[in-house]
Amino acid sequence: MALAATLCVGGASTVLAQNSAPPVPKVTAATPPPKLIVMVAVDQLSADLFAEYRDKFTGGFARLASGVVFPSGYQAQAATETCPGHATILTGSHPGRAGIVANNYFDLSVAREDKRIYCAEDESVPGTASGGGKYAPSVNHLLVPTLGDMMKARDPKTQVVSVAGKDRAAIMMGGRQADELLWLAPNGLTSYRGTTLSPTATQAGAAIAAAISQPRPGLALPADCAAHDIAIPVGDKGATVGTGRLARDAGDFRRFLASPEADGAVLATAAALRQVRKMGEGSATDLLIVGLSATDYVGHGVGTAGAEMCLQMMGLDRELGDFFARLDATGIDYVVALTADHGGHDMPERNRQNAWPAAERVDRALAPDALGKAVAEKLGLPQPLLYGDGPFGDMYLSKALTPAQRTAAQAEILARLRAHPQIEAVVKADELTNRPFSKQAPDTWTLHDKLRASFHPDRSGDFIVVLKPRVTPIPESGLGYVATHGSAWDYDRRVPILFWRKGLAGFEQPNAVMTVDIMPTLAALTGVPVDAGQIDGRCLDLLSGADSSCR
Known part of the structure; x- marks a missing residue:
């Protein structure tokens, strides 16, 4: 947490005082609610990635692994993307209930020319579009x-x-x-349009901007990362990934985001805001939410199994450890929950070298624009015919079609898709509309169960395309992103779910639970009433033995 000194968070004297404090009593059902809840989401931290590095952690992850561990947590839905995943964590609702069906969906009825809707925008703002930097951030779609x-x-x-x-x-x-809602930007930190940042957020943003403006040399490779240091060719220009050291030039915001320094900046800002606002020191229980995105940027840019990801995991472990130590120094009774918005799959080129020769990249012909153009030309239909955010997921037919044209177009498109060797299934909206959310354990769900969990009748497509396992939906590896997530398969669905509190006896539960279980679990700790009929999760009992934290 390199910015902590700049933001004046914590101090050695308070750390010493905390270290000399008496032992903390064991947490029981009678223990008062914690004064502070800290919710941490690590973007693209798959259960596989956590398991791979678990025995290497010595900092924050090691502490959390000493608490209550659910190594087989699930983002249960098929749409394993950033926005739907984050929407499950503190709502207790599947994306199909929360309305966040994907990072982007299409609303062909909107007035603006850009029919794509970003999950966290207000498309009614004049002059906006769904592209990066062109939209008006908003919570309206939740x-x-x-x-x-x-x-x-x-x-x-x-x-x-x-x-x-x-x-x-x-x-x-x-x-x-x-009270404050912030995210990283090239100028440090930003929020909703028209929002004036607090003095502490302004100070933190200035410190982050100063850090971005400075070049960074490559990180030293720990011995634990040596086995990952293997070059993997990408693209057709002789480039490789796998041996990077997360160096960056001055002002390179994108590379800043893909580094432990970005996570440290977010954690330092959170710690500073907690201190200034005295969160956890009043009569009420406060909630501090931290979203750490660097793991996702590393995973997309260079894959999940190279030296770069190893450096990211080791760095994030240290940053979390520093953050928790600063919270410890306050003496506040706090509880931490940590999970991920989705998992992730490594690039197929490395998978093929590591005993999975069937891994492949998607056929360009499956892109919605290419597929729609081919069908429109064959049937003499108006274009654009088909809308979608990629070669899988929600697909939308043009509203300009007559009923007869729509029937013919859908029949031709579905026939082509179902005959393609990379397609697992194509499921029409009417197969999901009246299907209830599954109440079974998420590791037993059918494909239709997974699709239903992220289906909303007003926002999802006319049909949903599912690629076969380990087909990466990026057609070539030289486009800046070499690996991704978003599938209905367990490498994208499985994530760790961890809870820690001083005095809470640790245990491990390997059975499948879900990220929608986190909200009712934390609500029970604080006594917040939750209508079980209005959510999809359940309270997880964090007390080993006859006592229960689900009160």
Whole structure:
């Protein structure tokens, strides 16, 4: 947490005082609610990635692994993307209930020319578009309350602060009532348009901007990372990934985001805001939300199994350890929950070298624009015919078609898709509309169960395309992103779910639970009432033995 000194967070004297404090009593059902909830979401931290590095962690992850560990948590839905995943964590609702069906969906009825809708925008703002930097960030599309919203409704003195690397992470976890809601930007930190940052956020943003403006040499490779240091060719220009050291030039914001320094900046900002606002020191329980995005940027840019990801994991472990040590120094009784918005799959080129020769990249012909053009030309239909955000997921037929044209177009498109060797299934909207959400354990769900969990009848496509396992939906590896997520398969669905509190006896539960279980679990710890009929998760009992934390 390199910015901590700049932001004047913590201090050696308080650390010494905390180290000399008496032992903390064991947490029981009678223990009062914690004064502070810290919710940490690590973007693209798959259960596989956590398991791979678990025995290497010595900092923050090691502490959390000594608590209550659910190594087989699930982002249960098929749409394993950033926005839907973050929306599950503090709402207790599947994306199909929350309305966040994907990072981007299409609304062909909107007035603007750009029909694509970003999950965290207000498309009604004049002159905006869904592209990066062109949209107006907003929480409008989230249809359900967050834990912070409910905590503030119960007790207005509750403080809710949400800080993240990405706007959609901060917004989907922070909800509508956050006191401060911030995310990283080239100038340091930003928030909703027209929002004036607090003095502390302004100071933190200036420190982050100063850090971005400075070049950074490559990081030293720890011995534990040596086995990952293997060059993998990408593209057709002789480039490789796998041996990078996360160096960057001055002002390179994108590379800053893909480094432990970005996560450290978010954690330092969160710690500074907690200190200035005295969160956890009042009569109410406060909620501090932290979204850490660097793991996702590394995973997309260079894959999940190279030296770069090893450096990121080791760096994030240190940053989390520093952050928790600063919280310890306050003496506040706090509880931490950590999970991820989705998992991730490594690039197929490295998979093929590592005993999975069937891994491949998607056929360009499956892109919605290419497929729609081919079908429109064959049938003599108007273009554009088909809308979609990629070669899988939600697909939308043009509203300009007559009923007969629509029937013919859909029949031709579905026939082509179902005959393609890379397609697992194509599921029409009417197969999901009246299907209830599954109440079974998420590791037993059918494909239709997974698709239903992220289906909303007003926002999802006319049909949904599912690629076969380990088909990477990026057609070539030289486009800046070499690996991704978003599939209905467990490498993208499985994430760790961890809870820690001083005095909480640790245990490990390997059975499948879900990220929608986190909100009711934390609500139970603080006594916030939750209508079980209005959410999809359940309270997880964090007390080993006859006692229960689900009160």
